[in-house]
Amino acid sequence: MSSDLRVAAVDLGATSGRVMVGTVGAGHLALEEVHRFPNGPVRVARPGGSTLHWDILGIYRETLAGIAAADRAAPIAGVGIDSWAVDYGLLDGDGALLGNPVHYRDARTADAIQRVRAIVPDDELYDVTGLQQLPFNTLYQLVTEVGGPRLGCAETALLIPDLIAYWLTGEIGAERTNASTTQLYDVRARTWAVDLADKVGVPARLLPPLRSPGEVIGPLVPEVADDLSVPRLPVVAVGSHDTASAVVGVPAEPGTNYAYISSGTWSLVGVELDEPVLSAEAMAANFTNEGGVDGSIRFLRNVMGLWVLSETLRTWEVRGVPADLTSLLAEAAAVPRLRAVVDIDAPVFLPPGDMVARIGKACRDTGQRPPATPAEIVRCILDSLALAYRRTVRQAAALSGRPVDVVHVVGGGARNDLLCQLTADACGVPVLAGPVEAAALGNVLVQARTLGVDLPDVAAMRALIRSTHEPRRFTPSGDGGEWSAAEARSRGVSAT
Structure with missing residues (x-):
């Protein structure tokens, strides 16, 4: 269709990155993957220990390769970038990067929450930022650098998609949906919480100007365009936190009471609101x-996600144990449900390492027989993840005052039929699964609107997704009581 618009969505995940070409027109929306590459932490030794880093120049190199591939088949009109949250690069006064960004799973923030708590009480921090306490939030990462040489030399901190955009365009800024994940953003005023930064010793100069999804950041700098043999394409600010883009990609019907689960390495579980919920109960x-596209609020909780499964598969691979996921899921479906469950959000499951041993210990610590076979271990992980979804969906509904009648699962987890069915069973409401590439779709649609496609609001974007990407439906079955009993067992408490 000659009137269709083609754009490149750079979608950077914590385990892989990809560049997708989105084609958008009247009643038409299609995605094509043109480049994919592995991504993950790199452990580097240092005196007294080691540090987990991101290979940020490798990520940038692959991003450039993807943009070039996107433009080769047919001209593209723009580029948008989304990624995981919280991690950042520090630039000096000349705009040079001060070392590889540190990975959020690095152990350096182990005591950072306590350090901040001694300065700013939890309730004061929540009242300003409205953020979940996670040890890897940008605030806590930066606090660990206060007084150190890098922070002393730094003039700007750029979150990962903003850093990539800076190298592409030369323009410095922070997109709001990702800025809202830093715990340095005032969720009411929707600007940087400069007073908070000052209190904890984070220099306010590090916080760059804010921009909103839909703004044009700038054209590719001439050197990049020449190297890639492409025009000076506009780089458009999208929902640069991948969950913000994924929520745009949720094909919810107008007026429905829905929760979403953006299911990938992490699972982000919540509801979409107009205003933040800052109650003591929340x-x-x-x-x-967290901020969403067009000023919405993503009221959610991070659930550990498919990280536990992927790290379990890696453990088996290192040991030489055959671990074909498709076969394991089929075998796991035959394992009786809720035989063994763990609290998948427990801190022990956060760092890399031997998940098999950790799952076994968690089961023994709660008086359960540990799963013995690979299929039983996979079933334990998925049952436990569905339990966490159940708990979080119910909390989101209660805390927001928004009932939930259907759960939309988007992202990689939407491919997992067993997990989707268990989620429907656990939550007691239908699950609509898909699209898998919700983040890329949200990225593409925000770009398309900026570049002239008639998509006046997020509702119009979702209508286009519904008409072109039909989700799969999973209907709940089983007894809700057994899930309540399993919830108690996962935490080692009596169900009575």
């Missing part, structure tokens, strides 16, 4: 209020 439940 703080106690460790819910977060």
Whole structure:
């Protein structure tokens, strides 16, 4: 279709990155993957220990390769970038990067929450930022650098998609949906919380000008365009936190009471609101209020996600144990449900390492027989993940006052039929699964609107997704009581 618009969506995940070409027109929306590459932490030794880093120049190199590939088949009109949250690069006064960004799973922030708590009480911090307490939030990462040489030399901190955009365009800034994940953003005023930064010793100069999804950041700098043999394409600010883009990609019907689960390495579980929920109850439940596209609020909680499964598969691979995921899921479906469950959000499951041993210990610590076979271990992980989804969906509904009648699962987890069915069973409401590439779709649609496609609001974007990407439906079955009993067992408490 000659009137269709083609754009490149750079979608950077914590385990892989990809560049997708989106084609958008009247009643038409299609995605094509043109480049994919592995991504992950790199452990580097240092005196007294080691540090997990991101290979940021490798990520940038692959991003450039993807943009070039996107333009080769047919001209593209723009580029948008989304990625995981919280991690950042520091630039000096000349705009040079001060070392590789540190990975959020690095152990350096182990005591950072306590350090901040001694300066700013939890309730004061939540009242300003509305953010879930996670040890890797940008605030805590930066606090660990206060007084250190890098922070002393730094003039700007750029979150990962903003850093990539800076190298592409030469323009410095921070996109709001990702800025809202830093715990340095005032969720009411929707600007940087400069007073908070000052209190904890983070220099306010590090916080760059804010921009909103839909703004044109700038054209590719001539050197990049020449190297890639492409025009000076505009780089458009999208929902640069991948969950913000994924929520745009949720094909919800107008007026429905829905929750979403953006299911990938992490699972982001929540509801979409107009205003933040900053109650004491929301703080106690460790819910977060993050910015969405067009000023919405993503009221959600981070759930550990498919990280536990992928790290289990890696453990088996290292040991030489055959671990074909498709076969394991088929075998796991035949394992009786809820035989063994763990609290998948427990801190022990956060760092890389031997998940098999950790799952076994968690089961023994709660008086359960540990799963013995690979299929039983996979079933334990998925049952436990569905339990966490159940708990979080119910909390989101209660805390926001928004009932939930259907759950939309988007992202990689939407491919997992067993997990989707278990989620429907656990939550007791239908699950609509898909699209898998919701983040890329949200990225593409925000770009398309900026570049002239008639998509006046997020509702119009979702209508286009519904008409072109039909989700799969999973209907709940089983007894809700057994899930309540399993919830108690996962935490080692009596169900009575």
